[in-house]
Amino acid sequence: MNDLWDDVRAFNAACGVSMRHTPGWAPGPDVALALRLVVEERDELLFALASRNLVGAADAIADSLYVRAGLLLRLGLARTYIHDLITKSTEPPSWADFDATKTMAYIGDELEKVDQRIRDAIIARDLIEVDVAIHESMYQLSALAIILHVPMDRVWAEVQRSNIAKMVDGEVIRRDDGKIEKPEGWTPPDIAGVLGMDVIGDAA
Numbered sequence: 001m002n003d004l005w006d007d008v009r010a011f012n013a014a015c016g017v018s019m020r021h022t023p024g025w026a027p028g029p030d031v032a033l034a035l036r037l038v039v040e041e042r043d044e045l046l047f048a049l050a051s052r053n054l055v056g057a058a059d060a061i062a063d064s065l066y067v068r069a070g071l072l073l074r075l076g077l078a079r080t081y082i083h084d085l086i087t088k089s090t091e092p093p094s095w096a097d098f099d100a101t102k103t104m105a106y107i108g109d110e111l112e113k114v115d116q117r118i119r120d121a122i123i124a125r126d127l128i129e130v131d132v133a134i135h136e137s138m139y140q141l142s143a144l145a146i147i148l149h150v151p152m153d154r155v156w157a158e159v160q161r162s163n164i165a166k167m168v169d170g171e172v173i174r175r176d177d178g179k180i181e182k183p184e185g186w187t188p189p190d191i192a193g194v195l196g197m198d199v200i201g202d203a204a
Contacts, residue, residue, distance in 0.1 A: 003083070004065065004069055004083075004085055004086055004156070005069060005073070005078050005080045007156070007160045008066055008069040008070050008073060009073055010164070011160070011163045011164065012070055012073060012074075014166075014167050014170060014171050014172050015172050015180070016171075016172075017030070017070065017073075017074065018030065018074065019073040019074055019076070020073075020074065020075060020076030021076060022076045023075065023076045023077055023127050023131075024075065024076055024127075025075065025125070025127075026074040026075055030074055031071070031074065031075075031122060034067065034070055034071040034074055035071070035118070035119060035122070037067040037070070038064070038067050038068060038071065038115060038118070039115065041060055041063045041064040041066075041067050042064060042111050042112070042115060044056070044059075044060040044063070045057060045060035045061060045064055045111075045141075046104075046107075046108050046111070048060050049098075049104055049107065049108075050104055052095060054093045054094075054095070054148065054150075054195065054197065055191045055192045055195060055197060057144075057148060057150070058093065058145070058148070058150045058152075058155045058191050058194075058195060059155070059159070059189065059191045061141050061144060061145050061150065061152065061155075062152065062155050062156050062159045063159065064141050065085060065086075065138055065141055065142070065156075066159065068134050068137060068138050068141075069138070071134060072131075072134055072135075075127065075130065075131075077127065077130065077131045077134070079131075079135060082135070084142070085138055085139070085141075085142045085152075086142075086152050086153050086156050087142055087145055087146055087150075087151075087152045087153065088151055088152070088153045089145075089146070089149045089150060089151045089152075091149040092149060092195075092196065093148055093149050093150055093151075093195050093197070094148065094149050095148070097147050097148070097149070098147050098148055107140075107144065110140060111137065111140060111141075114133055114136055114137040114140065115137065117129065117133040118130060118133045118134055118137070121133055150195070151194065151195070154194045155189075155191060155194050155195075158189045158190060158191060158193075158194050159189045159191075161189070162186075162187065162188055162189040165183070165186050165187070166180055166182055166183065166186060168183055
């Protein structure tokens, strides 16, 4: 069983991210970066959904959970007793239940609304609302994985494998522009392989 919090904490530590053990505020630039990542991954998810790209959607759900967990860890708000966000599925990934239960517009609207709540709460310095809103958004993402029958446990493990492979002697190496230098032999996560899909795109 993958532990979301331990995985994200380990990678963030390798990246030199400061994480709190008790609730409180991280430096402004750290929070701003985390918020930017939240929005970037959400937009990638919405694009994948609009494109009916199941591989991209699965990857973006995992990445969205990752960056939101990272923000919570920065602020000392991670509810580490929560272990049901990384879901399993025994059915093949499919759009069937997605179209029947949630429209693209509804999902996009709900994610954007909760992300605005997160931003507003940070501006208002309201840690309780930040806590509630981020965890709520993570459950929305987990529910979406269930609707799409994505085996998030296996997708998550592959994303974590790829992230850990960026480390050299327990740390990541950064370029002059701050981006992580990928070691020789590094490979991106094989989400298509995990999902058993040969092509990226539509699936019944």
